[in-house]
Amino acid sequence: SGKTSVVVQKIRKEIPEIRDHRGVLGITFTVKASKELKRKCKKDGFNTKRSFFGTIDNFCLSEIIFTFAKRVWGGSGDSRLECIAYDELDEGLKANLPPLNDVGTVLSTNDYNQYENEFIQHYRSGFILLEAVGILANHILNNSIACQRYITARYTSLYVDEYQDSSQAQHKLFLSLLKLGLRAVAVGDVQQSIYAWRGSSPD
Incomplete structure (x- = not known):
């Protein structure tokens, strides 16, 4: 209360x-x-x-991912990144990801290394996976000195x-x-x- x-x-x-x-x-x-x-x-x-x-999610996207992803993953083919939910992905893009539309199936920071190639492929295709926003923000914050300096x-x-x-x-x-x-x-x-x-x- x-x-x-x-x-x-x-x-x-x-x-x-x-x-x-x-x-x-x-x-x-x-x-x-x-x-x-x-x-x-x-x-x-x-x-x-x-x-x-x-x-x-808005904080992670606007203040960390959209602003500093290029510092970690390099230039993107499309500088205007979108945020797309798992259900909206083409079936081919879902193949190497866990079934995130199943209740209880969620990503944690421990999963980043396993799916890093998928996340980078998404980024270079111009989008970020909604269900991965938290773990991507963690990775960028922890690996970008520029991001850390901006936040502080x-x-x-x-x-x-x-x-x-x-x-x-x-x-x-x-x-x-x-x-x-x-x-x-x-x-x-x-x-x-x-x-x-x-x-x-x-x-």
Whole structure:
């Protein structure tokens, strides 16, 4: 009870203390929740400076993958990468991947090396696999100094709401951001965990 309100107050307390070119990360797990978090933080014309409010997938794509993939995998044939779900892939592209449309079949960071060639092929074809966003963001963040410098220069803190919905890959990403020096605040309720079928785990 009141978890999101606490996060909002923490964010609004911190932002006036940071410089105008910086901000905080406000992460949630649904578009609706991220819009609500942003609305509450901006209430009464409050200046959130260069803060990011959005879903974890949106953060991974816009701030890490789309921006820094070329630093790790080289130039792409199409600089305008798309994000495509497993169900939308041609059958030939599914052949060397696990059946990600099966309930309970999810990718973890431990799977990156096994499917790296597939992920690079996707990237060079102009798209990123939606179900792999978390593990790709982890790989890029951990292997791109430029990405690490950007994140630490741009953001001071990470605030995550509904943390019980995070997957193994998302949890590892949050820990990596914490290790980079960002202050991290996470709130959640194990009783509200409803996304175990897609790899989320309160553990």
